[in-house]
Amino acid sequence: MARFGMCAALVLLILPGGGCVTVVSSRGASGQGPVPGDSAVEHGPNCETLQAARSMTSDIFKSDVLEPVAARRDLTTHEQIHLVDVVIHDFSSDIFRKDVLVLLARNPALSPEGRAYLVDNLKGMSSDIFRSDVVEALQEERAPRTK
Numbered sequence: 001m002a003r004f005g006m007c008a009a010l011v012l013l014i015l016p017g018g019g020c021v022t023v024v025s026s027r028g029a030s031g032q033g034p035v036p037g038d039s040a041v042e043h044g045p046n047c048e049t050l051q052a053a054r055s056m057t058s059d060i061f062k063s064d065v066l067e068p069v070a071a072r073r074d075l076t077t078h079e080q081i082h083l084v085d086v087v088i089h090d091f092s093s094d095i096f097r098k099d100v101l102v103l104l105a106r107n108p109a110l111s112p113e114g115r116a117y118l119v120d121n122l123k124g125m126s127s128d129i130f131r132s133d134v135v136e137a138l139q140e141e142r143a144p145r146t147k
């Protein structure tokens with residue numbers, strides 16, 4: 001809890017007033033190809049958090065910040081895609097990628113487009129064991145839920 005508090009404070013320090021609307025695609029030139037989450041057209045309220053996480057160097061802090069976002073019920077399709085981009089491109093280790101993506105996979109708000117984008121980007125993970133955790137979570141979500 002204390003760590004999360006510190007983390008939240010960190011986010012506030014990092015966030016400039018403008019939020020992610022000011023972010024223009026700069027990754028295309030770096031040879032990584034187009035990143036749809038960077039398109040800056042339909043950024044949602046959760047995008048600020050996504051951009052803030054991006055500036056963190058440690059996967060531990062990134063996942064601390066992004067896990068609650070991945071589980072949000074009001075996540076838009078753009079935010080789902082943006083989240084996948086951040087997790088795949090800006091995390092350095094699959095174990096933390098898996099933690100966030102499993103939550104997104106289980107999120108009832110995951111749209112068909114978000115789901116397809118997530119599946120398509122699983123190739124961005126290098127280890128099969130963590131990738132299969134995400135696939136299992138996607139299948140769980142599809143199964144009828146017991147409340």
Ligand SMILES: [Zn+2]
Binds near residue numbers: 020037047
């Ligand atoms: Zn966005």
